[in-house]
Amino acid sequence: MEKAMEREVFRADSPRTETITMNMGPQHPSTHGVYRAVLTMDGEEITHIENHVGYLHRGIEKLAETRTFTQFMPYTDRLDYLGAMLNNLGYAQTMEKLMGVEVPERAEYIRIIMAELQRIASHLIFVASYAIDLSSTTGWMYCMRDRERILDLFDMVCGSRLTTNYMRIGGVAEDVPPGFLPELQRLINDLPACFDEYDGLISGNEILQKRSIGVAPMSAETAIAYGVTGPNLRASGVAFDLRKAAPYGIYDRFDFEIPTCANGDTYDRYYIRILEMRQSVRILQQAVDSFPEGPVMAKVPKVIRPPKGDVYHQIEGTKGILGFYVVSDGTSKPYRLHIHSPSFVNLGVFPEIARGGNIQDAVATLASIDIVLGEVDR
Amino acid sequence: MENLFVNLEASLNRFLTATLPGSLPNLAMALASVVVILLFVLTNVVWLVYMERKVAAYMQDRLGPNRVGPRGLLQTVADVLKLLGKEDIVPVAADKWVFKIAAVTVLIPTIMLFAVIPFGNNLISIDLNIGVFYFVAISSTATISFLMAGWASNNKYSLLGGMRVVAQMIAYEIPLVFSLLGVVMLAGSLKMSDIVAAQKDVWFIVLQPVAFLIYFIAGTAELNRGPFDLPEAEQELIAGPFTEYSGFRYAMFFLAEYGNMVAISALAVTLFLGGPSGPWLPSWMWFVIKVYVMIFLFMWLKWTLPRIRLDHMMQFNWKFLLPLSLANILLTGIAIKLF
Numbered sequence: 273m274e275k276a277m278e279r280e281v282f283r284a285d286s287p288r289t290e291t292i293t294m295n296m297g298p299q300h301p302s303t304h305g306v307y308r309a310v311l312t313m314d315g316e317e318i319t320h321i322e323n324h325v326g327y328l329h330r331g332i333e334k335l336a337e338t339r340t341f342t343q344f345m346p347y348t349d350r351l352d353y354l355g356a357m358l359n360n361l362g363y364a365q366t367m368e369k370l371m372g373v374e375v376p377e378r379a380e381y382i383r384i385i386m387a388e389l390q391r392i393a394s395h396l397i398f399v400a401s402y403a404i405d406l407s408s409t410t411g412w413m414y415c416m417r418d419r420e421r422i423l424d425l426f427d428m429v430c431g432s433r434l435t436t437n438y439m440r441i442g443g444v445a446e447d448v449p450p451g452f453l454p455e456l457q458r459l460i461n462d463l464p465a466c467f468d469e470y471d472g473l474i475s476g477n478e479i480l481q482k483r484s485i486g487v488a489p490m491s492a493e494t495a496i497a498y499g500v501t502g503p504n505l506r507a508s509g510v511a512f513d514l515r516k517a518a519p520y521g522i523y524d525r526f527d528f529e530i531p532t533c534a535n536g537d538t539y540d541r542y543y544i545r546i547l548e549m550r551q552s553v554r555i556l557q558q559a560v561d562s563f564p565e566g567p568v569m570a571k572v573p574k575v576i577r578p579p580k581g582d583v584y585h586q587i588e589g590t591k592g593i594l595g596f597y598v599v600s601d602g603t604s605k606p607y608r609l610h611i612h613s614p615s616f617v618n619l620g621v622f623p624e625i626a627r628g629g630n631i632q633d634a635v636a637t638l639a640s641i642d643i644v645l646g647e648v649d650r
Numbered sequence: 651m652e653n654l655f656v657n658l659e660a661s662l663n664r665f666l667t668a669t670l671p672g673s674l675p676n677l678a679m680a681l682a683s684v685v686v687i688l689l690f691v692l693t694n695v696v697w698l699v700y701m702e703r704k705v706a707a708y709m710q711d712r713l714g715p716n717r718v719g720p721r722g723l724l725q726t727v728a729d730v731l732k733l734l735g736k737e738d739i740v741p742v743a744a745d746k747w748v749f750k751i752a753a754v755t756v757l758i759p760t761i762m763l764f765a766v767i768p769f770g771n772n773l774i775s776i777d778l779n780i781g782v783f784y785f786v787a788i789s790s791t792a793t794i795s796f797l798m799a800g801w802a803s804n805n806k807y808s809l810l811g812g813m814r815v816v817a818q819m820i821a822y823e824i825p826l827v828f829s830l831l832g833v834v835m836l837a838g839s840l841k842m843s844d845i846v847a848a849q850k851d852v853w854f855i856v857l858q859p860v861a862f863l864i865y866f867i868a869g870t871a872e873l874n875r876g877p878f879d880l881p882e883a884e885q886e887l888i889a890g891p892f893t894e895y896s897g898f899r900y901a902m903f904f905l906a907e908y909g910n911m912v913a914i915s916a917l918a919v920t921l922f923l924g925g926p927s928g929p930w931l932p933s934w935m936w937f938v939i940k941v942y943v944m945i946f947l948f949m950w951l952k953w954t955l956p957r958i959r960l961d962h963m964m965q966f967n968w969k970f971l972l973p974l975s976l977a978n979i980l981l982t983g984i985a986i987k988l989f
Contacts, residue, residue, distance in 0.1 A: 294806045302885040316810065316960060405885045407876060407957035413710035473954075479877055480956045631810075631886050632959050 305645030502592025508536030811890025
């Protein structure tokens with residue numbers, strides 16, 4: 273009782289402060305889309321965060337039930353619209369697993385090349401948007417400049433840059449055009465120098481390091497408890513990558529490493545992407561060196577009627593484990609299709625790790641988690 | 651060429667004295683200087699917006715504005731026209747009077763600052779004997795308008811931005827003033843013309859390099875420019891105190907911001923870079939060239955560095971910049987005593 277009284281007296285004497293509730297989003301420059309966070313703040317310090325998603329919900333999973341298996345491919349482009357090739361790959365491989373289709377050698381190589389190019393392109397966007405969320409606009413522009421060349425390559429093979437719709441159940445839509453490989457080789461030669469440039473302009477910048485080292489650390493336990501996958505998990509020191517842990521496609525033929533960082537803070541989540549891009553370049557080089565001849569499409573019927581049953585397949589997307597769960601009732605349309613999207617899962621940990629920082633830390637933290645709202649909401 | 655503007659002023663003065671009775675000519679001359687300063691600020695701002703975009707573009711491997719007019723030169727004009735045509739929105743929840751007044755008052759200190767700037771030899775509106783003090787005093791009042799804008803908008807982002815402005819501008823004013831003290835001690839005067847005259851042999855940037863660095867950093871913070879653009883941090887606070895402003899009211903803040911950049915650069919030129927003196931070219935041309943070198947430095951910094959964090963910004967000021975500026979004053983004093 274006495275203690276309570278004391279506290280009252282203390283309160284009356286000290287200046288009264290109130291927390292404010294602030295909406296960050298759905299229209300906000302640094303929420304990477306239409307994500308909304310409700311911040312409870314004490315001054316500039318964040319005491320509580322609430323995630324609100326669903327502003328970009330298009331019902332893609334439901335739409336799938338009204339489309340044939342072939343027709344669903346372009347919809348996957350719109351999931352993680354920065355990683356369309358990988359979404360294509362995930363869906364195509366899921367269907368091939370269900371139908372037991374053997375993909376031709378050359379198509380497998382093309383797929384690896386496209387997947388790794390897409391991984392680099394997506395990570396470049398990450399590095400770019402991380403830089404611009406910390407107001408380093410020049411860093412943004414440099415990454416965008418280099419990403420452009422990858423998009424040009426996509427343009428060469430499938431005619432579009434973002435929504436590629438390139439892979440098919442049983443292979444890829446078309447063989448690569450004649451000028452593709454030399455252009456790819458030139459890009460592979462140039463990319464390491466670009467990464468060095470980012471190291472100088474972005475990673476090595478003292479202000480950026482001060483703003484991100486030690487900010488919003490995520491321990492390996494927290495990451496696993498929240499189901500975080502992909503680069504965010506590896507930044508916390510867990511060397512888990514589906515390309516090594518459960519190789520799909522022909523990833524077991526390539527020699528590459530799984531980079532990890534130790535602290536799991538914002539800076540590590542940023543830097544792991546640079547390390548991963550360097551590994552992707554290694555894979556690309558190997559794929560170009562042993563690129564085989566042959567057909568790019570397996571013998572697949574025009575109308576796909578997979579056998580009754582269900583299948584789950586997951587690949588290492590740019591942001592984590594991307595899984596497709598398909599239930600087939602023997603008709604030409606899926607009975608049910610579910611997408612396990614890494615962005616959605618990774619976003620869950622944001623309130624946990626960003627709490628206690630200020631609003632500037634929260635912006636950097638959100639950028640470091642790398643969400644794409646198209647995938648969060650589906 | 652050297653005396654182009656001085657002669658113009660003299661002939662205008664003669665004309666006014668001949669035509670107007672009593673003390674009216676003095677009043678008219680004062681008005682004329684205000685108009686000239688306004689014109690100077692406005693033309694510079696129009697050019698600076700274009701220059702900023704071009705500088706940023708070339709640093710980022712792109713072209714920048716290149717569609718409106720030759721090499722995109724008319725881009726700013728088009729932008730201003732667009733801003734003029736925009737709907738003037740005053741939020742319902744805003745404190746309307748303060749909201750409206752803030753957009754006007756923000757430009758007043760900017761214009762007043764130029765009264766004591768020597769644009770060339772004998773080209774200074776009022777050569778106050780407390781010129782530096784006047785500049786510092788006026789520039790610190792700019793804070794109030796930002797706070798007014800942030801508070802009156804009745805928006806949480808604006809409020810946070812307004813608070814950041816006050817915290818930052820008041821904090822960085824102290825090392826800014828202390829860095830000027832070193833120069834004042836060397837020149838032995840607060841008068842701008844005396845300070846310029848004292849740099850006849852050697853510029854004060856040579857004698858006071860630390861003071862110049864402190865001035866440059868603190869000046870960047872005073873201008874709310876990157877890496878100290880916390881108050882209007884787009885990624886965090888949308889546009890800080892200006893979030894709710896639109897149309898020409900927004901343009902006024904924009905104008906004041908670039909005007910302040912010219913003013914801070916002009917003071918740097920006067921105090922550290924020998925003022926409007928230089929060989930071959932007329933003095934006023936040297937002044938403009940030097941000011942633009944300073945402005946380019948500000949732009950360079952902004953387009954290279956990411957934004958600093960609030961607590962780091964404060965720590966840097968109180969724990970590093972302020973002691974450094976005090977040490978600089980002490981060393982300057984000792985040096986003056988010795989030599």
